Amino acid sequence: MEKLWTGRFSKPLDKIVSEFNSSISVDGRMYKEDILGSIAHVKMLANQGIIAAGEAEKIAAELAKISEEIEAGELEIDSDAEDIHSFIEGELTRRLGESGKRLHTARSRNDQVATDTRLYVKGKVSQISDALKSLIGTLCELAEGHKDTIMAGYTHLQMAQPITFGSHLMAYAFMFVRDLGRLTDCRNRMDYSPLGSCALAGTTFNIDRQATAKTLGFRGITENSLDGVSDRDYCIELASAIAIIMTHLSRFSEEIILWCSWEFKYIELDDAYATGSSIMPQKKNPDIAELVRGKTGRAYGNLITLLTMMKGLPLAYNKDMQEDKEALFDSIDTVSDCLRVFTDMLATMTVLKGNMAKAAEKGFINATDCADYLVKKGLPFRSAYKITGEIVAYCIQNGKSLNALTIEEYKGFTELFEGDIYAAIDLKTCVMSRKSEGGPAPESVMAQIAKCRAALSKYEIKDTDN
Numbered sequence: 001m002e003k004l005w006t007g008r009f010s011k012p013l014d015k016i017v018s019e020f021n022s023s024i025s026v027d028g029r030m031y032k033e034d035i036l037g038s039i040a041h042v043k044m045l046a047n048q049g050i051i052a053a054g055e056a057e058k059i060a061a062e063l064a065k066i067s068e069e070i071e072a073g074e075l076e077i078d079s080d081a082e083d084i085h086s087f088i089e090g091e092l093t094r095r096l097g098e099s100g101k102r103l104h105t106a107r108s109r110n111d112q113v114a115t116d117t118r119l120y121v122k123g124k125v126s127q128i129s130d131a132l133k134s135l136i137g138t139l140c141e142l143a144e145g146h147k148d149t150i151m152a153g154y155t156h157l158q159m160a161q162p163i164t165f166g167s168h169l170m171a172y173a174f175m176f177v178r179d180l181g182r183l184t185d186c187r188n189r190m191d192y193s194p195l196g197s198c199a200l201a202g203t204t205f206n207i208d209r210q211a212t213a214k215t216l217g218f219r220g221i222t223e224n225s226l227d228g229v230s231d232r233d234y235c236i237e238l239a240s241a242i243a244i245i246m247t248h249l250s251r252f253s254e255e256i257i258l259w260c261s262w263e264f265k266y267i268e269l270d271d272a273y274a275t276g277s278s279i280m281p282q283k284k285n286p287d288i289a290e291l292v293r294g295k296t297g298r299a300y301g302n303l304i305t306l307l308t309m310m311k312g313l314p315l316a317y318n319k320d321m322q323e324d325k326e327a328l329f330d331s332i333d334t335v336s337d338c339l340r341v342f343t344d345m346l347a348t349m350t351v352l353k354g355n356m357a358k359a360a361e362k363g364f365i366n367a368t369d370c371a372d373y374l375v376k377k378g379l380p381f382r383s384a385y386k387i388t389g390e391i392v393a394y395c396i397q398n399g400k401s402l403n404a405l406t407i408e409e410y411k412g413f414t415e416l417f418e419g420d421i422y423a424a425i426d427l428k429t430c431v432m433s434r435k436s437e438g439g440p441a442p443e444s445v446m447a448q449i450a451k452c453r454a455a456l457s458k459y460e461i462k463d464t465d466n
């Protein structure tokens with residue numbers, strides 16, 4: 001395929017250099033956006049009297065045909081082309097001759113690629129947001145079902161205090177709600193059309209940038225032509241938002257992996273979401289969670305790639321920027337895949353409530369409640385803490401739990417203990433009474449679920465937003 005820049009050059013590009021320079025294998029996926037951008041552009045050119053209306057119509061119709069043919073698999077994107085922009089323009093010219101050559105009036109690939117990428121990425125952000133919403137929805141449902149499932153809460157991976165599995169799940173739900181907010185912010189900031197910035201310095205033609213922005217569903221235009229072609233903040237912001245989503249998924253994955261171990265056995269993954277070993281017949285491995293945890297590295301790497309690529313670039317467009325898409329698209333694909341499998345894995349797992357409850361009996365997670373009991377009987381917290389510490393040490397020495405001590409044993413530490421201590425340190429009581437806002441008690445969990453669901457509807461992306 002002939003290069004777009006013929007005229008000045010006396011020989012063709014070296015073959016290896018041509019391959020090195022090409023981005024079609026990465027940007028080919030933006031063919032629809034490229035064609036939409038070109039149709040909007042050519043119609044605007046006609047409306048502004050820059051090219052004849054009849055010619056514009058012909059170009060727009062042929063572009064639409066090219067799009068349909070690629071979609072239907074009838075037209076293959078030429079892997080030898082430099083990029084998707086040259087491929088589409090070349091194909092148009094091959095079909096229409098002279099008319100096709102008019103499309104690129106008052107435009108450059110620099111504003112073209114920036115426009116295509118924003119359009120493409122905007123669509124992807126909406127899809128990722130939908131995937132997040134479905135994950136959050138699944139978490140809310142699970143949490144509702146486990147609002148009173150008692151489990152040990154941990155700090156330092158040491159059993160700490162009793163919580164409900166529902167409250168543990170809602171912690172993740174709220175992380176993902178924040179992720180949704182980050183995606184929405186970043187989508188709003190990228191929603192401005194750079195088309196018409198041209199190579200860097202706008203154009204002498206009387207173009208209408210507002211019109212193309214409106215046709216393409218952008219909320220406005222970028223205000224400076226140099227910035228328009230060389231801004232990649234939106235790529236960095238999205239890669240960063242995705243990296244944070246992956247952090248959350250990775251933390252969750254780590255817990256899933258732990259919970260699947262025989263040492264914990266809090267959950268059992270569905271057979272369709274776990275794998276076996278080629279040698280050890282007993283194994284059932286949580287590969288999905290491990291892969292999600294592992295793929296987090298890619299998302300971090302892509303973010304660093306983008307930041308480093310942009311660092312120190314002079315204005316305006318530089319070819320370095322062609323590298324943006326490979327990194328960003330990989331982050332988009334990775335998080336999309338991860339969110340889908342992770343959500344399905346959660347929805348199909350079995351929660352082994354009995355094991356959670358049994359494990360919670362160990363580890364003295366009601367020790368704080370024992371101290372609180374003494375405080376309620378009038379002792380200062382620090383003194384109550386010390387006595388309870390001594391009781392725990394006694395229990396460890398004698399292989400007992402707090403619930404198994406006799407009232408005489410309790411009274412040996414302080415006369416303040418009475419028969420009601422047993423109810424006070426019963427795990428169920430301990431959880432039920434932790435009903436402070438945001439706490440693990442069933443009613444607090446239900447309040448969190450309601451708030452979370454209300455937050456979801458706030459992030460509804462309307463059709464008019466594209």
Ligand code: ARG
Pocket residue numbers: 023027082083085109110113317319321322323
């Ligand atoms: N393939 C290029 C990219 O993705 C398109 C812009 C090329 N512009 C140029 N002046 N060479 O960045």
